[in-house]
Amino acid sequence: MPLCDHASSSPRVRGTAPPGAVDVGRQTVHPRACGERPSGRGPWCAGNADELGRVEELWRALHRHHRSINPDLGPFVSDDLSWEQRRKAYDRAIATGGRVLVAERGGEVLGYVAMRPRRMAWPATFDAEAQWVDILTLVVRADMRKAGLCNRLMAAVDDFSSEIGVNAQHVGHVAGDDRAAVFYACHGFQPAWMTLLRLGAPIPSLVGADVPIETADPVEVLGVRELWLPVHRHHQVVSPELGPFVDDDTSWGVFLPIFEAAARRGLLLRAGPAAAPLGIAVLDIAVGRDDFADTWPTGNAVAEIDVMAVRADARGRGIGKALLAAAGRLLEARGVSDCCVGAIAGNAGAIRLFSSAGFRPAWAEMVRWTPGSRLKSSGMPQARTW
Numbered sequence: 166m167p168l169c170d171h172a173s174s175s176p177r178v179r180g181t182a183p184p185g186a187v188d189v190g191r192q193t194v195h196p197r198a199c200g201e202r203p204s205g206r207g208p209w210c211a212g213n214a215d216e217l218g219r220v221e222e223l224w225r226a227l228h229r230h231h232r233s234i235n236p237d238l239g240p241f242v243s244d245d246l247s248w249e250q251r252r253k254a255y256d257r258a259i260a261t262g263g264r265v266l267v268a269e270r271g272g273e274v275l276g277y278v279a280m281r282p283r284r285m286a287w288p289a290t291f292d293a294e295a296q297w298v299d300i301l302t303l304v305v306r307a308d309m310r311k312a313g314l315c316n317r318l319m320a321a322v323d324d325f326s327s328e329i330g331v332n333a334q335h336v337g338h339v340a341g342d343d344r345a346a347v348f349y350a351c352h353g354f355q356p357a358w359m360t361l362l363r364l365g366a367p368i369p370s371l372v373g374a375d376v377p378i379e380t381a382d383p384v385e386v387l388g389v390r391e392l393w394l395p396v397h398r399h400h401q402v403v404s405p406e407l408g409p410f411v412d413d414d415t416s417w418g419v420f421l422p423i424f425e426a427a428a429r430r431g432l433l434l435r436a437g438p439a440a441a442p443l444g445i446a447v448l449d450i451a452v453g454r455d456d457f458a459d460t461w462p463t464g465n466a467v468a469e470i471d472v473m474a475v476r477a478d479a480r481g482r483g484i485g486k487a488l489l490a491a492a493g494r495l496l497e498a499r500g501v502s503d504c505c506v507g508a509i510a511g512n513a514g515a516i517r518l519f520s521s522a523g524f525r526p527a528w529a530e531m532v533r534w535t536p537g538s539r540l541k542s543s544g545m546p547q548a549r550t551w
């Protein structure tokens with residue numbers, strides 16, 4: 166495999182630089198206003214699987230940065246384990262049509278972006294393209310910040326997206342990393358989802374309503390539609406800027422098999438009587454899940470609360486807390502002590518409920534459905550930070 170896959174345009178290549186290097190010196194690349202699209206493009210070094218080691222130091226620095234942002238989110242995995250896992254993720258990305266682009270000068274790696282095409286993660290919610298470009302990492306060396314290199318790496322994401330014909334883009338960052346949140350907001354990304362984690366400890370029993378909670382039978386699943394759809398509509402109320410949203414039937418069509426599978430595995434909890442359920446919690450237990458493994462240590466099995474919903478007229482009476490406590494008991498009985506839950510960005514009430522049960526906002530995801538479109542329409546980015 167060639168070391169570098171040079172783009173044809175060659176702006177600002179230093180005379181002394183080796184082939185493929187990009188001049189990102191402060192004298193030629195000026196800091197850009199927030200959201201302004203950079204004019205300079207490549208050439209870049211396209212990393213192949215054999216040369217991923219070149220970005221190792223930058224990844225390790227990023228992992229240290231993640232630890233320093235919010236030490237309370239620890240324990241964290243060691244630097245060695247973090248890189249081992251990240252490298253695997255990059256290998257997988259390259260093997261499935263993704264790309265790692267390295268910006269370098271004089272053979273020194275100044276920054277890189279790793280990205281891959283992937284199925285859009287929330288088809289039950291957003292009426293968006295089926296695929297998006299997932300930015301796995303975008304980082305520049307600390308002494309190269311504010312020189313426009315981040316913007317140029319973002320331009321490389323756009324180039325990759327248009328090359329493969331995908332508009333939507335997705336990125337995640339550690340909760341509390343305001344600098345990252347603002348950077349992506351400047352580029353038109355919107356906060357979309359917050360994943361909260363409770364790792365290595367059972368969900369504590371909150372004092373909730375005294376309501377019977379049972380595992381629901383698979384035959385009850387069709388009745389769950391009337392509990393799920395208000396959640397889908399609630400998403401549209403609390404995060405309207407993230408639309409368009411899918412219609413009710415599409416949303417239910419995506420979730421029905423998920424609810425059925427949960428019920429078959431005894432992971433669908435129902436509050437109140439089967440004939441008139443007051444609320445549900447839908448759980449999943451995945452074995453070998455490794456999407457947190459480059460940052461946080463987990464056991465082999467990781468649970469996820471896929472959905473929690475309480476009938477609108479029964480909210481605020483402790484049923485949500487009772488469902489959460491029952492979910493905790495169920496997971497403990499199955500020996501699972503790591504659990505995550507996601508909430509749409511604007512769902513502050515749910516985030517508060519899960520936080521009160523010891524979950525901590527850990528991973529924030531942002532999307533832009535069309536490159537740059539939000540900036541054009543709104544002028545100033547909405548920099549909601551976590």
Ligand SMILES: CC(C)(COP(=O)(O)OP(=O)(O)OC[C@H]1O[C@@H](n2cnc3c(N)ncnc32)[C@H](O)[C@@H]1OP(=O)(O)O)[C@@H](O)C(=O)NCCC(=O)NCCS
Binds near residue numbers: 487518
């Ligand atoms: C989130 C939800 C499941 C909580 O169920 P609930 O029975 O109302 O919750 P409880 O009465 O047990 O607990 C209320 C707690 O939830 C939080 N909360 C949830 N929604 C809230 C809201 N709209 N306003 C204020 N607090 C809210 C608060 O922390 C509150 O605790 P507090 O009363 O001690 O301050 C329910 O509001 C719901 O179905 N919401 C719509 C769907 C949803 O957002 N699901 C979660 C993501 S899938």
